[in-house]
Amino acid sequence: MPSALAIGIDLGGTNIKGGLCDAAGRLVAQRAVPTEGEHGPDHVIGRMASMARDLLAAAGGQSVRVLGVGAPGPISHARGVIFRAPNLPQWINIPLRDRLSDALPGLVVVLENDANAAAYGEFVAGAGADVEDMAMLTLGTGVGGGVVVAGRLVRGAFDNAGEIGHMIIEPAGRPCPCGQRGCLERYASANAIAERTAEAIAGGARSTLAARVSSGERITSADVLAAARAGDTLAAQVWDSACRYLALAVVNIQHLYNPQLVVFSGGLIQAGAEHLLVPIQRHFDLLRWKIAPDAPRLALATLGTDAGVIGAAALARETLPG
Amino acid sequence: MPSALAIGIDLGGTNIKGGLCDAAGRLVAQRAVPTEGEHGPDHVIGRMASMARDLLAAAGGQSVRVLGVGAPGPISHARGVIFRAPNLPQWINIPLRDRLSDALPGLVVVLENDANAAAYGEFVAGAGADVEDMAMLTLGTGVGGGVVVAGRLVRGAFDNAGEIGHMIIEPAGRPCPCGQRGCLERYASANAIAERTAEAIAGGARSTLAARVSSGERITSADVLAAARAGDTLAAQVWDSACRYLALAVVNIQHLYNPQLVVFSGGLIQAGAEHLLVPIQRHFDLLRWKIAPDAPRLALATLGTDAGVIGAAALARETLPG
Incomplete structure (x- = not known):
């Protein structure tokens, strides 16, 4: 060295x-x-x-x-x-x-x-320090990503590899400013969770967050999680749906990159393992294939x-x- | 050397x-x-x-x-x-x-x-000989795959990387023997094209292939393409749908691996560029993001x-x- x-x-x-x-x-x-x-x-x-x-x-x-x-x-x-x-x-x-x-x-x-x-x-000093292949999803305003294969960062031919947030996971789904429909980040970013909740309320869904949304207040993904934990059905549905789409993305990452580890980072991981990793793992176990024992481990980022x-x-x- | x-x-x-x-x-x-x-x-x-x-x-x-x-x-x-x-x-x-x-x-x-x-x-001697990053989809009984990143084959931690056929492209879609739902190969393999056509006929759809299917004959993807070219509406719909799902897979490959080139191989490529690459490219141009000019080129395999x-x-x- x-x-x-x-x-x-x-x-x-x-x-x-x-x-x-x-x-x-x-x-x-x-x-x-x-x-x-x-x-x-x-x-x-x-x-x-x-x-x-x-x-x-x-x-x-x-x-x-x-x-x-x-x-x-x-x-x-x-x-x-x-x-x-x-x-x-x-x-x-x-x-x-x-x-x-x-x-x-x-x-x-x-x-x-x-x-x-x-x-x-x-990969070098945090959650992935003990593996050679990992993918990371950063859950914030959007969904960012980065992937390491056999110890090397994947850049791709145009330096745009690992744009996991723009994986299409719902073919006829929500429009994305990028020009596609059904991008992961339109369902599972912190912004999308808040936005989908507010849209459902605007569409008439009942929620303990309804008064705040109707008054023009801008709710956050943390508000949605808090409401879900307090028993709000709509908030729980939106949160769970985000976790399900993240699990679906992990299935596709598993088949394309086949890493040992998928790491989650960004503001949304303040929800903690119990409210983020546990539901993602539950959906992943339902969604993934059953013919090979090659499921990645899920973890939260450790370096902030x-x-x-x-x-x-x-x-x-x-x-x-x- | x-x-x-x-x-x-x-x-x-x-x-x-x-x-x-x-x-x-x-x-x-x-x-x-x-x-x-x-x-x-x-x-x-x-x-x-x-x-x-x-x-x-x-x-x-x-x-x-x-x-x-x-x-x-x-x-x-x-x-x-x-x-x-x-x-x-x-x-x-x-x-x-x-x-x-x-x-x-x-x-x-x-x-x-x-x-x-x-x-x-x-990658070394065929359609990808002039690139450093490529993905290949083999369209046959199922949909196989293989990916090269920066000149190196991607194997993954469990030697199962590049299983592109088991990417989920329709979350509530057709069941797959692998245990998942909505895998690419349930829509876009040669077998799936024949099977989806036969299923639609069994469900009452009109087609010039109906008599053969009803008599118990096993039709092939080549039969479906021939019927589509002769003006059969059902056959044309199933073929086009397969091409659209392949385009969707290319969008996801673009964002995850970001290669210069996506190669198609296997029995289905006997359809030729006109009936395979042209419709995949058309759907891809509609489905892909518009914020970066990083679309891969599409090509047929050359080594058979x-x-x-x-x-x-x-x-x-x-x-x-x-």
Whole structure:
């Protein structure tokens, strides 16, 4: 191992997070600053470079030769370009990798999409640290994904592999802004759970959440889970349906990638194993094939919001020889 | 490249096919004999070893150090074992790799499932020879599959990756003998196309095939295509529906693996590009997302029944150093 330390940076719409990671994926130093995206790409890139210099200084005398960046996309890993970033206005076709390389002589810079970086972080140092094949689903505003096959991140020919949220799981289903119908994320993201509940109430379904929805309040997936736990039938149905669609996605992941492990991350996992993994497992056991004992284990992510930093650093380290 | 030639053997229920392949995946010698599976595993393994010796002799003075075998499964690549082979009675937990290694001193033997071997054959020397990421769907009795990511065959943790035929594409759909509902192969295999047509006729649908079905004749997918081309509405609907489900599978493959290329092989591709690729492409263009230009190209396989031999040889060659 020519260099034990690598820098990882996770570029988000609100904050830039960074860390210095050792070869085991442990964070030995961490930084976070507001992104200040309203000042445009040059400003943000300058803040990322400053953070990298700060982390280089934190390494003391130890050699640091690589910097990995996880960024919202679509991006091109091969070209190091961010095509668009939904939460960062003016970020259109920004060659972030080369801009950072120019600002940080001596560092090899690697760009990866944030969902892939987070999945790889869980793979090297989190829920997937003991497996070689895993898939991760990040359940938040949408459903993101990242997949590792035989120890390697799957990028695909167009750097869009692992877009699990846009797997079609209901052929004549709910329209998705992506242009498809029946995408997983239209049923099983945190937003979809809140939205499907509000739609059913607007359509006349009875629920303890009805008064709040009717008054124009925006309910969340946490509200839906709380109502379900308190006995609300509609909320319980919507929550269970989301878990069933996630189980269906796991069946398809099982047959396509055949991993040992499927990890769930993102805001929705605050529901905990009892309310998320247990119902997904129950539906999975009903839905899956019975002819081979090749079911993946289900687990919650363990690294929280550090996964992206750790994964970006680990992916950067892979560019080092030997 | 320490050795230019490798032996590939494709074990089928009816025939054993073998070949001597060069480093470019070209067959420089070929053999085929009836499997004679009714005489049991020992007999068949003896026939495979004889064929390998015959191909070694055909290599003349050239060094041959590896033998790849593609076999029906489920199998374990890692352990070299055939767990079961649907068309080969008595093949239960047969350690085929070690049996052949013992019979053929000096050869390293590699076992792979036949669908993976065929996909890898198309990847090294057929429709996928110019790409790094591809998926193949084999449309026959069922729907088989094999996937290559960044130049490497995807096996998964349990050697069952690429079971594309058991992707669920209709959640409350047709029951499958595997124990699931709505598997792709219950809609888009050659058998499913014939079966769905016969079922519709039995249910009262009008068709030019009705008299044959009612008399107890077993129609084929070729009969359905011929009827569709002659103007039969039911046959055209069933054929088009199969193409639509294949397009849906391609959308999901696009988002999970993101390959440049999706290849179709198997008996159904005798329909030709006009009746298979054109309708799949039309449905795909309607179904797929519109936010990224990352659609795979669709193609027919080019190696026919040689793909398994070529792929098995190429996979065996990968065990060689350098």
